[in-house]
Amino acid sequence: MASYQAPLRDMRFVLNDVFRAGEEWVAMPGTAEVTPDLADAILEEGARVTWAELFPLNQSGDAEGCHFDAGRVTTPKGFKEAQRTLAEGGWFGLGGNPEYGGQGMPKLLTVAFEEMLYATNTSFALYPALNTGAALLLDHHATDAIKRTYLPRMYAGEWLGSMCLTEPHCGTDLGLIKTRAVPNVDGDTYAITGSKIWITGGEHDMVDNIVHLVLAKLPDAPEGTRGISLFLVPKRKVGADGEAGEPNSVVCGGLEHKMGIKGSATCVMHFEAAEGMLIGEPHQGLAAMFTMMNYERLSIGIQGLGLGEVAYQSAMDFARERLQSRAPNGPAAPDRPADPILVHPDVRRMALNVRAWNEGGRAFAAFVAQQLDRVKFHPEEGVRDEAQALVALLTPVAKAFLTDRGFDATVEAQQVYGGNGYCVEWGAEQYVRDARIAMIYEGTNGIQAMDLVGRKLFRNRGAYVTCLLALIRGDLETLDKQEVSDFKQAVQQEAERLGRVTDELLERADGRPEELGAAAVDYLNLTGHVVYAWLWLKMAIAAQAGLDGQGTAGERFYRSKLAVGRHFINRMLPRTEALERQIRAGAKPLMTMDDEDFMFTG
Amino acid sequence: MASYQAPLRDMRFVLNDVFRAGEEWVAMPGTAEVTPDLADAILEEGARVTWAELFPLNQSGDAEGCHFDAGRVTTPKGFKEAQRTLAEGGWFGLGGNPEYGGQGMPKLLTVAFEEMLYATNTSFALYPALNTGAALLLDHHATDAIKRTYLPRMYAGEWLGSMCLTEPHCGTDLGLIKTRAVPNVDGDTYAITGSKIWITGGEHDMVDNIVHLVLAKLPDAPEGTRGISLFLVPKRKVGADGEAGEPNSVVCGGLEHKMGIKGSATCVMHFEAAEGMLIGEPHQGLAAMFTMMNYERLSIGIQGLGLGEVAYQSAMDFARERLQSRAPNGPAAPDRPADPILVHPDVRRMALNVRAWNEGGRAFAAFVAQQLDRVKFHPEEGVRDEAQALVALLTPVAKAFLTDRGFDATVEAQQVYGGNGYCVEWGAEQYVRDARIAMIYEGTNGIQAMDLVGRKLFRNRGAYVTCLLALIRGDLETLDKQEVSDFKQAVQQEAERLGRVTDELLERADGRPEELGAAAVDYLNLTGHVVYAWLWLKMAIAAQAGLDGQGTAGERFYRSKLAVGRHFINRMLPRTEALERQIRAGAKPLMTMDDEDFMFTG
Structure with missing residues (x-):
């Protein structure tokens, strides 16, 4: 059955040993x-509350789903109460x-809590x-009056936010x-009219108001993305007293x-001259929305990570209990009718694959989080600028690479179960289904890759990648432990590869934008592997230092960490060779075939 | 929405141009x-009947599912009538x-029909x-009396067969x-008692009798797999008149x-002293069952192929209709608000990935089918022996590689849709769910890989692989077309790789059986890529010959074939480099970590 404990030991390792939080x-x-x-204390309590309140509702929530009746949405049994408990806990x-x-x-701390949220439910x-x-978004772009009215309610979990972008004919x-916004006669508010689809939490029964x-688009809006404005439209209008009042349209x-x-609840939402307030400047709405979208992109990456982790733990529970066949070198449990399937090299290979993705992903999310904290809090401008460059570069990678690998992890974990993995009761198949959306929403992983090679690479002629590679090379020069020279050698080689591929791509794409599109997904994948x-x-290095320093206390943990890391280096990293060759294959072969020839011709 | 026409043009190409059927x-x-x-005529009518009878029931059947009530199973609406129609058509x-x-x-012909069955439903x-x-199985192992009673009914689709292997505590x-079989006092039949799970079509309402x-195990059975016998147990006992009579237990x-x-209908089946007849010799049941299992393994491979094909066609329908953003080099459809998404290099890359897997898989299934036909029909013993070796070697590859790639294909096709791919109504997500099981049942793909490296490789010291490589090298020596020298060079290199990796593995695994398990899945993957x-x-070569020979009639088809083939060679085949390195990583790193360290330690 499904099994999960927040991986606090590993989270502490990442926070303390690796990133010196x-x-x-x-x-x-x-x-x-x-x-x-x-x-x-926050990690401990976060682990407890998600395990106690959310994990028990995961399978039942999947089985029940949300209900729709005459405009009202009811969340699965228990969700409302769990929401209340988490809200009261300040989460x-x-x-x-x-x-x-x-x-x-x-952020370095909140990403760990987010992982627990996604893993449990x-x-x-x-x-x-x-x-x-x-x-x-509101904290960045709204007026102080709006912030004073809305933020305390949202932080308290009394009102919840939603993000209304997609329409039936457009998402990307x-x-x-x-959707149109017309100024109301009050000179202050706008009448918003239009339909939005795929609105997560657009309507539900958990709270009194939805933000x-x-x-x-305003009436005088320029064409295209430069004519988009952003509005706050509450489900219930908020009076001068700051309370939710009459229903909005x-x-x-x-x-x-x-x-x-x-x-x-993934909702179709109709706005029928609904009363809204402009957030930020007219026509600058998309830029403001990106504050939210960039947050969500890292968050969705963590969805992949959380699902990979719960899938791993559940599969290992199964692999320890399920008896089938004998170990290759003779019985491991001779007193039982067969050995636990974890004795089989191929089961261990699958387990280590999943674990290498998960633990790499946890470090990746933490690294991006650390940069976000530096952007926000660091006193030195130079540090903030470098961190900003890394955040810009790595946000699409975090979204796409963590969700691709999260999906792979859930599929590989499901495979460990054999036929049981396909049966609903074991929970493994739900993780696969729940992980699949993370590759699609919040900008498909293909769109993330276009963002990476376009805005984050080509537009600045590789400046962000240069910044990343300088950081890596700095580590290669300063970090030293003879015992992990195999890791160092691999990173050396992969950093060179990323530099080489980047230079080639920038050159090839000059005046040929289709080259960026043709390379995008493979380039993102390569970047993910290298990072x-x-x-x-x-x-x-941190694990080796732990081993050297502390005797036997953390020995098993550190030894396992090194073993999983070597599995990554030897069994998963070799794919970069193919990625380099795929990128080099270029756009021409993709573009020469006629559109019609993609279609079926009987 | 879902869209499918049987790919008759490509099926004819494979049959006629490639394999000279x-x-x-x-x-x-x-x-x-x-x-x-x-x-x-068979292909045409097969395409018609599956499209007309089965395809319309695919999504509705998924939504409705099977029903269970007090031991009775009802299939989704329309299934019974469709079964009748196909049965009456002789299918x-x-x-x-x-x-x-x-x-x-x-078989070379029936695999094409099987693909249509899986694609449509x-x-x-x-x-x-x-x-x-x-x-x-019955045709190979049953007495003439049993064959005369059962086979005409099964070929007529009046009675249908099932395969009862798995029990709750064991599958692999x-x-x-x-489950026990005790001889009855009649000296002729046996009383079968036990429970089986995951029995596809174990009970349903489509026909009068289920075989x-x-x-x-018989009372005197030796331990383990050498003590398994095979029994025919009809749902309803069959009288001397050959008609289904009273219910069996x-x-x-x-x-x-x-x-x-x-x-x-995936059923739990209880046999309660049910009357059964021994098929074949006592204790030789597993060998007899392998006649059926080997058939099913190729068939399940074709499930992956069929789902990949319908997923491709449906995704291309979407990609042609969906307007979003502009082509990288400027508007392709300037009179419309945006271009069809097929203009984007990354969408084309996904499409070509799917298509390269599908068309490669179609040729692979046909190749194995041709060998099966030779085993059965060819007058020369030498040809039959070679074909038997190839069938033995390639059956696990066909099952695992076609289903892995079929799943990849459905996931990649789903990605083309963006958010629509996650919504049930478009059908793309059903293909992913339906494809996932093919990697698990009929022996998981990990088990197929163990069969490949164990029975089919190590046990004969690579004789079957030598046979395959000789065939490939023979082609490299005799087939010649300057225009496709890039293909030839790639195959040359990959055949060398497979030979090298095989030799190394055989040597390394000598006395170290865990080395086979550690290499199994990667070795199967490598073999699949090389084939x-x-x-x-x-x-x-066939496409180039077509181009050279026939003017413009098939020109578009042949040019597309070459383009898809080059996509395979340049964009997908490079993965073999990593597979070789992964195989070389060996068993030791997988086996050194303690079992406990795989478990979660908070």
């Missing part, structure tokens, strides 16, 4: 109060701005994830949206029937 | 009557033994697939089965709730 926090004014003890405002009632915890996790992103290409952030038209995340390899080097 | 058939006494016209006996009412069509396809395998390790082939205890193939590359060379 304590030293980092104490050095930045905004995080100086985050002591290691406080951080640890909806964990990273929020303290000026408006948030707890101001650093991905459908549920999406409600706080959207809320956190919406609050972040938001320049095509048809919709809606993209729409926002109607849920129905729910999507989906492959997974069935406890998450994971580098992070595995950092982890290996 | 007509010449082959006319040269073998058992197939001499299969004229190209007859073959073509259940297409490859059956003509002595007992079958039509004796060669995988859940439905499993009923005839199990029946065909059961009939094949059949030596552990507990269960059941593995059980066979009870369906329930249905599994599964990720997909929801229209396929596909070789078949792509054969296809490229």
